[in-house]
Amino acid sequence: QSNQFCDAGIGYGESACGTQISSSKLLIKGGTVVNAHHQHIGDVYIEDGIIVAVNPHIRVGDDVTVIDATGKYVMPGGIDPHTHLDGDGVSTVSVDDFFSGQAAALAGGTTMHIDFVMPVDGSLTAGFEAYEKKAKKSCMDYGFHMVITKWDETVSKEMELMVKEKGINSFKFFMAYKGIVMINNELLLEGLKKCKSLGALAMVHAENGDAVDEGQKKMIELGITGPEGHALSRPPVLEGEATARAIRLANFVNTPLYVVHVMSIDAMEEIAKARKSGQRVIGEPIVSGLALDESWLWHPDFETAAKYVMSPPIRKRGHDKALQAALSTGILQLVGTDHAAFNSTQKALGIDDFRKIPNGVNGIEERMHLVWDIMVESGQISVTDYVRLTSTECARIFNIYPRKGAILPGSDADIIILNPNSSFEITAKSHHSRLDTNVYEGRRGKGKIEVTIAGGRVVWENNELKVAPGAGRYIQMSPFSYLFDGLDKKDAIYLNSLQAPVKRTKPST
């Protein structure tokens, strides 16, 4: 398999890179075109990066590049709602930047991702500018969420600026990582209120950070310093508690909530309960939570065990199956990756103390294949469901549908062609991430993404990547997605119910 993209580490320029196929007119012929609500056999015609027509038979001239998709699925490119490219760990920076991470994504059928911007010294503006710079080398489209780590008038004003001028429509709050980025209930409440007023989606990393801190100290006292201590120190109950708390506070404020990386039955059941009661809560499992179990953390080889350290931890067998079932029944709505790539040398920072192992696993390249294999091949979901969970629902939640997440006239030409009769194999040797390891090493499955088209250009074909830095665009996302529809009515009903204060007589003296 050729690895034909330019490596930022060895100094690249446009001329050194594989050039992206330049034909501005493409016809994808005879495939099964799948959208979230419908599938049919047909042709897709693309001009200048936009889908122009989707019809049973489209005739074109000689100047059009034709791709035969007979017997294959033609679907919207994946959108990964949760990545950390070029991301700051506590003591080290992840190895995949906006070029290598995106190249890997494209090889795996993902054509857009939404990354988390960390503020710089508490400043959202400085954080945004830093990520704008990091993302200059992008070879696919991307958007940003913004992390909130402190609260004051400046942060509140900057949130407004991010939404009104910078195209950000979601803010993330860490309920864990005590002493680093963890926020308390008071800040979470302020943040939820501000999000509501801006029509921005509040997102939470839901673990009880105080209890995690306690759990970590206990493990070290017991002499459990290896990667298994990571799982033992932050059990599912702490994820369930924080998820429940965030859900209740969002309910109190009457604003939608997005729970990132749902890893446990405990958290999933809180989301199920809230959704059943009518609350607008979105649950995002990630591919590692669907595909792996915690037993790896007990592996006798440190390097092997450490590569599975992420937070919340990958759980015991049984949680994976429950999360899959929750996806198939609509309790959970979309799948992310939380791609945060730290290599073996970086993971070895925690050789004597699991608390120092950088948190994060790969997934940006593997998500689309694994979700197909685990969910579609197993018969748990339909092909239309697959499109919804990997692309369309993300586009809807972050208000970029139908520009993204659909194969419709007028949509961006971000498309994959998947051959259900072919197979994939995952290895660190052949993957496109800069990581020297892969948590899915050796995994095989059915269904292979043979072609990826991003912005109307064929960037992955015949196991070859043809990408160039600078081709990706920043996608601005506007506030007030469908999740906000009608919320004001609930507020009005509540306010009306307060209009009749109780008339009390004063006690006679």
Ligand SMILES: NC(=O)NCCC(=O)O
């Ligand atoms: N998840 C993880 O372990 N690392 C990335 C940061 C986060 O999302 O918590």
Ligand SMILES: [Zn+2]
């Ligand atoms: Zn997180």
Ligand SMILES: [Zn+2]
């Ligand atoms: Zn994350």
